[in-house]
Amino acid sequence: MLSGAVVRPPSVNFANGLTSVELGMPVYGRALEQHEAYCAALTQCGLKLTRLEAEERYPDSTFVEDTAVVTERCAILTRPGTPSRVGEVAGVKAVLAEFYSELASLCEPGRLDGGDICEAENHFFIGISGRTNAAGAQQLAELLASFNYTSSFVDIREVDGILHLKSGVAYLGDKRMVVIEALRNREEFRGYELVRVQAGEEYAANCVMVNDHVLVAAGYPALEKTLRELGYQTIALEMTEFQKMDGGLSCLSLRF
16 A cells, blocks of 8 residues: 655746647646646555656756656655656656665666656566666666566657656556556567557546556546446546646655
8 A cells, every 4th residue: 555655846947948849838727726636636545655856957857757656665766768857867866865765876878757657566577768878777677686677678769659667558457557558569468458548539548546546647437437347446637738748647746
């Protein structure tokens, strides 16, 4: 069971952050409202939140997931794949030190965003992407192995339309994964029951299992209906302003 999460609200200059999509400028007030609803959902799921202050020096810093990989046994600080985001790690390190007696860190030449890491119980899928390089993936795999976790690499550099691995997959427990069509036939996911995301609902693949609920992006009824038919309790959350900045549900917290 998860018990805690680290979150950080968007800063007033959130719109100055990185994005690869053309969905318009995020509306700051609306982003704050959506972030607060997200925090309320995490609390509803039983998590105690550690709230960091907004950080104007780093417009992307609301996406705290990219700064660390947190597990039951360890926390590993990343080196985000975009140089402008590397400074975000220091603030998160100070907070995670309150929960973990020892913190491991990636180092040069490794680059890795937490959004590329999909935890499936004791196994980790590590995405190699435009933000996570092979050196970063290898360093993380070795650190995870030292804590008795296994891992495998999933190269998504040729997959159109997704920034991170978790833009296209999510683990639901019990060997079941949500997956977009472009990743459905990947050898790495053989042996898992795959919940397919319909065309046009790819953004919804970034859903988050939090204890007894699955957080899903609002506006994607087919996937939410499928999840409910499979017996999951869902909480639909508006994510329009974060989607404009390449962000998804998992990006907005570090859950442990």
